[in-house]
Amino acid sequence: MQKIRLFTPGPTMVSPEAMLAMAQPLDHHRTSGFRDTLKDCVELLRYVYRTEATPMVVTGSGTAAMEAAMLGCCKPDGKTLVCHAGKFGERWRDILVRFNLPHVDYEKEYGQGFSPDEVAAKLKEHGDITAVIFVHSETSTATVSDAQGIAKVCRDHNVLCMVDGITSIGAIPFKMDEWGIDVGVTGSQKAMMLPPGLGIVALSDRAWETIDSHQAPAYYNDLKMYRKSMDKWDTPYTPNNQMVSGLKFTLTQIKETGIDNILANTALLAKATRAAVEALGLKVFSDAPVDSVTAVCVPDGVDEAQWRKDLRGMYGIHCAGGQGHIKGKIIRLNHMGYVDAVDTVGAIAALEWTLAKQGYKFEAGAGTGAFGKVIQGT
Amino acid sequence: MQKIRLFTPGPTMVSPEAMLAMAQPLDHHRTSGFRDTLKDCVELLRYVYRTEATPMVVTGSGTAAMEAAMLGCCKPDGKTLVCHAGKFGERWRDILVRFNLPHVDYEKEYGQGFSPDEVAAKLKEHGDITAVIFVHSETSTATVSDAQGIAKVCRDHNVLCMVDGITSIGAIPFKMDEWGIDVGVTGSQKAMMLPPGLGIVALSDRAWETIDSHQAPAYYNDLKMYRKSMDKWDTPYTPNNQMVSGLKFTLTQIKETGIDNILANTALLAKATRAAVEALGLKVFSDAPVDSVTAVCVPDGVDEAQWRKDLRGMYGIHCAGGQGHIKGKIIRLNHMGYVDAVDTVGAIAALEWTLAKQGYKFEAGAGTGAFGKVIQGT
Numbered sequence: 001m002q003k004i005r006l007f008t009p010g011p012t013m014v015s016p017e018a019m020l021a022m023a024q025p026l027d028h029h030r031t032s033g034f035r036d037t038l039k040d041c042v043e044l045l046r047y048v049y050r051t052e053a054t055p056m057v058v059t060g061s062g063t064a065a066m067e068a069a070m071l072g073c074c075k076p077d078g079k080t081l082v083c084h085a086g087k088f089g090e091r092w093r094d095i096l097v098r099f100n101l102p103h104v105d106y107e108k109e110y111g112q113g114f115s116p117d118e119v120a121a122k123l124k125e126h127g128d129i130t131a132v133i134f135v136h137s138e139t140s141t142a143t144v145s146d147a148q149g150i151a152k153v154c155r156d157h158n159v160l161c162m163v164d165g166i167t168s169i170g171a172i173p174f175k176m177d178e179w180g181i182d183v184g185v186t187g188s189q190k191a192m193m194l195p196p197g198l199g200i201v202a203l204s205d206r207a208w209e210t211i212d213s214h215q216a217p218a219y220y221n222d223l224k225m226y227r228k229s230m231d232k233w234d235t236p237y238t239p240n241n242q243m244v245s246g247l248k249f250t251l252t253q254i255k256e257t258g259i260d261n262i263l264a265n266t267a268l269l270a271k272a273t274r275a276a277v278e279a280l281g282l283k284v285f286s287d288a289p290v291d292s293v294t295a296v297c298v299p300d301g302v303d304e305a306q307w308r309k310d311l312r313g314m315y316g317i318h319c320a321g322g323q324g325h326i327k328g329k330i331i332r333l334n335h336m337g338y339v340d341a342v343d344t345v346g347a348i349a350a351l352e353w354t355l356a357k358q359g360y361k362f363e364a365g366a367g368t369g370a371f372g373k374v375i376q377g378t
Numbered sequence: 379m380q381k382i383r384l385f386t387p388g389p390t391m392v393s394p395e396a397m398l399a400m401a402q403p404l405d406h407h408r409t410s411g412f413r414d415t416l417k418d419c420v421e422l423l424r425y426v427y428r429t430e431a432t433p434m435v436v437t438g439s440g441t442a443a444m445e446a447a448m449l450g451c452c453k454p455d456g457k458t459l460v461c462h463a464g465k466f467g468e469r470w471r472d473i474l475v476r477f478n479l480p481h482v483d484y485e486k487e488y489g490q491g492f493s494p495d496e497v498a499a500k501l502k503e504h505g506d507i508t509a510v511i512f513v514h515s516e517t518s519t520a521t522v523s524d525a526q527g528i529a530k531v532c533r534d535h536n537v538l539c540m541v542d543g544i545t546s547i548g549a550i551p552f553k554m555d556e557w558g559i560d561v562g563v564t565g566s567q568k569a570m571m572l573p574p575g576l577g578i579v580a581l582s583d584r585a586w587e588t589i590d591s592h593q594a595p596a597y598y599n600d601l602k603m604y605r606k607s608m609d610k611w612d613t614p615y616t617p618n619n620q621m622v623s624g625l626k627f628t629l630t631q632i633k634e635t636g637i638d639n640i641l642a643n644t645a646l647l648a649k650a651t652r653a654a655v656e657a658l659g660l661k662v663f664s665d666a667p668v669d670s671v672t673a674v675c676v677p678d679g680v681d682e683a684q685w686r687k688d689l690r691g692m693y694g695i696h697c698a699g700g701q702g703h704i705k706g707k708i709i710r711l712n713h714m715g716y717v718d719a720v721d722t723v724g725a726i727a728a729l730e731w732t733l734a735k736q737g738y739k740f741e742a743g744a745g746t747g748a749f750g751k752v753i754q755g756t
Contacts, residue, residue, distance in 0.1 A: 004405050010616065014404045023401035026392045026573050027382050028696050059575055060438045063615040064598045098597045189616060195404050197437055197575050197618035217595055219476045220442045237441040238388065238567060240575035240618070318406050 004312075007347050008320045009139050009167055009293035011189040011196055012337040018193060021249035022242050029241040035233035037241075037248050042230075044251035045200060048191075048259055049169060049184055051176035055202035056226045057247065059240045062166040062187030065199025067095055068221035069183045070133070072203075072211035073160050074101045078130030081106055081122055081159075083114045087140035087323045088164055092133050099217060104129060110141045110326050111295075113288035116149030123157045131160035131182075131210075136168035140323045142295035142332055143286040144172065151179040160207055166190055169200075170254065171266050171292035171336040182207040188243060191262075191292070193250045193337040197243045267291045269335040269344050272374035276348045279370035280355070280362045285330045295322075295330040296351075302358045304328045310357060315350040341375045382690075385725050386698045387517050387545055387671035389567040389574055390715040396571060399627035400620050407619040413611035415619075415626050420608075422629035423578060426637055427547060427562055429554035433580040434604045435625065437618045440544040440565030443577025445473055446599035447561045448511070450581075450589035451538050452479045456508030459484055459500055459537075461492045465518035465701045466542060470511050477595060482507060488519045488704050489673075491666035494527030501535045509538035509560075509588075514546035518701045520673035520710055521664040522550065529557040538585055544568055547578075548632065549644050549670035549714040560585040566621060569640075569670070571628040571715040575621050645669045647713040647722050650752035654726045657748035658733070658740045663708045673700075673708040674729075680736045682706045688735060693728040719753045 006013050027033055038057070045055035058065045074080040074096060082093045085108040096103040104126050108114065114134050123129055132154050136147045147163055154161035162183040168174050169184060170191030176184050181204070188198035203211070203223070211223055219225075225236040254262060270291035274284050277296050285295035298304040304321060308331060311317040320332040333347060348367045355362065384391050405411055416435065423433035436443045452458040452474060460471045463486035474481040482504050486492065492512050501507055510532050514525045525541055532539035540561040546552050547562060548569030554562050559582070566576035581589070581601070589601055597603075603614040632640060648669035652662050655674050663673035676682040682699060686709060689695040698710040711725060726745045733740065 004403055006404065006406060008406050011404055011406060011619070016401075016403075019401040019404070023394075023397040025382055025394075026384065026389055026397070028384060028386050028389060029574070031696075060442065060598065061615045061617070064438065064442075067598045095597045098593075098600075099595065187616070195618060195620035196407070196616040197621060215476075217477065219473045220438065220445045221598065222476075237439045238565070238574040239439070240573060240621075241389070242573035243575065243618075318409075320408075 003316045004318060005316050005343065005347065006318050007333045008318055009190070009332055009334040009336065010187065012193060012334050013339050014193055014195060015338050018246055018250050022246040024245065026242055029235070029239055034241050034244070037244055039233045041244060041247050041251060044248065044255055045202070047255055048251065049174065049176045049202050050178065051202055053176065053202045053204060054230055055200050056223065056230055057239065057244060058199040058201065058221070058226070059197070059237070060199050061196055062185060062199045063091065064221060065187070065201040066092060066164060066185045068218065068223050069162060069185055069201050069203065070095055071099065071216040071218040071221060072223045073131055073162060073183060073207055075130065075210065075214055076101060079103060079126065079128050080131045080133060081119070081126065081129045083119065083132070083134040085112050085114070085141065086110055086135065086138035086143065088138055088166070089135045092164065110324065111143055111286045113143050113145040114150065116146055116153045119150050120153045123153065123159065129159055131162055133162045133164070135164040136174065137172060137290040137292050139167045139293060141286055141326070142290055142293045143288050144290035147174065147181065148179045151181050155180045160210060167292045167336065170259070170262065172290060173263060176202060188247060191336045192247060194243060194246050197240050198247060265340070266335045268375065269339065269341065270294055272341070272371045273333060273335065273344060273348065275374045276367035276371040279366040280352065292336045293332050293334050295332045298329055298331065299360055302355060302360055304331065306358065307331065307354055310354040311350055314354065317347050317350045345371050381694045382696060383694050383721065383725065384696050385711045386696055387568070387710055387712040387714065388565065390571060390712050391717050392571055392573060393716050396624055396628050400624040402623065404620055407613070407617050412619050412622070415622055417611045419622060419625050419629060422626070422633055423580070425633055426629065427552065427554045427580050428556065429580055431554065431580045431582060432608060433578050434601065434608055435617065435622060436577040436579065436604070437575065437615070438577050439574055440563060440577045441469065442599060443565070443579040444470060444542060444563045446596065446601050447540060447563055447579050447581065448473055449477065449594040449596040449599060450601045451509055451540060451561060451585055453508065453588065453592055454479060457481060457504065457506050458509045458511055459497070459504065459507045461497065461510070461512040463490050463492070463519065464488055464513065464516035464521065466516055466544070467513045470542065488702070489521055489664045491521050491523040492528065494524055494531045497528050498531045501531065501537065507537055509540055511540045511542070513542040514552065515550060515668040515670050517545045517671060519664055519704070520668055520671045521666050522668035525552065525559065526557045529559050533558045538588060545670045545714065548637070548640065550668060551641060554580060566625065569714045570625060572621060572624050575618050576625060643718070644713045646753065647717065647719065648672055650719070650749045651711060651713065651722060651726065653752045654745035654749040657744040658730065670714045671710050671712050673710045676707055676709065677738055680733060680738055682709065684736065685709065685732055688732040689728055692732065695725050695728045723749050
């Protein structure tokens with residue numbers, strides 16, 4: 001009977017309605033029904049991405065979609081600036097290494113974001129860079145980078161701007177066309193409010209020019225094959241059509257709610273959570289906290305493993321821990337998608353109760369009180 | 379209110395029970411619950427594959443799993459014999475071409491299978507072959523090849539035996555260890571009775587030796603990363619854990635029913651369908667019909683597009699058509715998974731009704747009658 005409350009920054013909470021939408025009788029994918037559904041998803045994704053491009057749906061995780069974009073846009077005769085300060089940025093660096101793609105490795109400390117000036121300096125230092133990759137919202141450290149500013153720098157230097165938007169698109173402001181972003185990638189299990197299983201990638205005309213200028217070392221993840229099929233609202237290989245139906249369902253909810261309202265909700269939950277963290281005498285980990293997920297430093301005297309075990313075991317609150325060298329030092333709470341103030345104040349209360357259990361000192365209700373003030377705007 | 383009856387050879391019918399199993403509240407994938415589920419799936423897949431190897435579950439279609447196996451086992455300093463006589467065999471050839479992997483292209487006519495003697499002759503002709511790829515059940519032509527015999531030839535010549543078992547594993551006899559198969563690939567949407575979205579690959583120790591002898595040009599589809607994670611019953615990237623739960627559900631049903639009973643049901647439906655086809659004066663397309671799916675030649679005077687349109691529009695029977703140069707010449711009926719004699723006799727009846735509508739002459743009930751005799755064993 002214990003309720004599981006997913007506060008992990010992916011998978012995020014999925015509504016019973018979305019689950020039941022995907023539990024409808026399965027149909028075949030080579031049908032007008034599927035083509036209509038895929039077409040509707042593209043229209044709705046254009047709304048979320050704020051783009052005129054054609055977002056493509058890949059059966060696989062966000063990593064598959066990002067790999068597809070990278071093999072197309074990061075050419076052996078080009079050079080990619082890969083900015084990383086966390087686990088996901090490191091993954092994109094690892095892909096470049098694996099495929100022997102020329103790159104400049106730009107590493108910063110975990111918890112730091114990347115600024116337009118820093119990227120501009122790197123582009124000046126390395127005159128032969130053709131593409132920049134960065135993580136808009138680095139999920140592993142809950143840190144934001146200035147996507148709008150970096151995109152402008154990329155435009156000014158005439159290099160491709162490739163954005164891991166896996167925990168940003170649909171969660172924090174992201175304006176693909178207006179900002180001049182060339183590649184935007186996300187996954188189903190974040191702001192799209194679905195289980196994992198689909199990756200999504202949208203590409204600008206500039207990105208397509210690069211992709212068309214060579215043959216990527218890819219087959220399953222070859223974006224040209226996807227584009228060719230998408231001309232007929234089809235997919236090159238058998239898609240997870242059950243999840244594409246789910247995607248239409250949740251994207252329709254997003255459209256009906258209004259993307260700006262959703263971004264505002266996410267931002268408000270993050271702001272209230274940060275206030276609660278501060279009121280409890282805890283620290284937010286990041287130098288540039290993102291609104292899609294909050295990383296809280298584990299205070300001295302508190303055992304992180306026990307803390308997360310109690311949160312889940314006693315109260316069903318499933319938070320993520322740290323990754324890499326910050327494992328054990330932070331816990332992370334999601335604000336994306338199907339989560340509201342009542343869910344989140346419950347998580348804050350459970351944080352209090354489980355901290356108290358370990359002897360951490362604070363005024364009972366300080367966290368939930370501070371949280372509530374932000375929510376109420378008082 | 380129209381019922382959709384999926385007689386396509388993938389996706390096949392999915393039970394409401396399986397759909398609802400996947401509609402259960404989503405949990406996180408880095409949990410003991412998910413690890414237990416994945417471990418159970420592996421045990422159950424071992425039962426279906428008849429292997430001691432550790433089948434691995436990839437989030438993606440069967441093509442992703444096959445590509446992963448090929449990039450690991452087909453080396454740039456080796457040479458792969460790729461046998462193809464249909465659309466899926468051609469796909470594996472295309473992957474070798476895309477990745478510039480040395481290969482011998484062994485093409486036969488659509489509707490023909492490959493025999494052990496033929497493969498042995500090719501291995502003798504080309505002394506430097508290191509791996510053989512063939513499609514056990516070529517779905518596009520509904521044709522079987524002798525996997526047991528070809529595997530023996532591969533062992534005798536000390537080359538890897540790589541089997542596309544996407545519509546064979548769990549549907550027709552497949553004994554990975556006993557037959558000496560090195561690579562066996564399948565997908566969720568066939569005999570596993572689930573929607574599309576997962577690929578499955580099992581590898582012999584010999585296959586792993588080859589994989590370990592070089593670095594495959596792969597990241598998302600790098601099997602070494604999967605093996606490393608599987609040591610902890612984990613996955614390298616976010617898995618579609620909702621579908622892995624579904625996989626445990628359907629594999630448990632398969633184990634409870636007994637794999638031999640399932641293979642017998644599939645074979646009986648195929649035999650009865652072939653008898654019905656013959657009784658209607660129609661022809662089975664393949665020279666070596668497989669039991670997982672039956673391809674029926676479209677008779678003279680019958681318009682295939684109209685036939686399939688009527689089957690679906692009037693009776694909800696969704697059959698597959700032909701692919702490549704046999705498009706318009708065949709229709710295909712699935713026998714895999716969650717489909718029984720009553721479902722199938724309904725499809726045969728609808729075949730009769732829609733043929734009659736186009737003026738095709740036969741004795742009414744001849745198809746269903748012949749079908750019933752086989753089912754009843756009379």
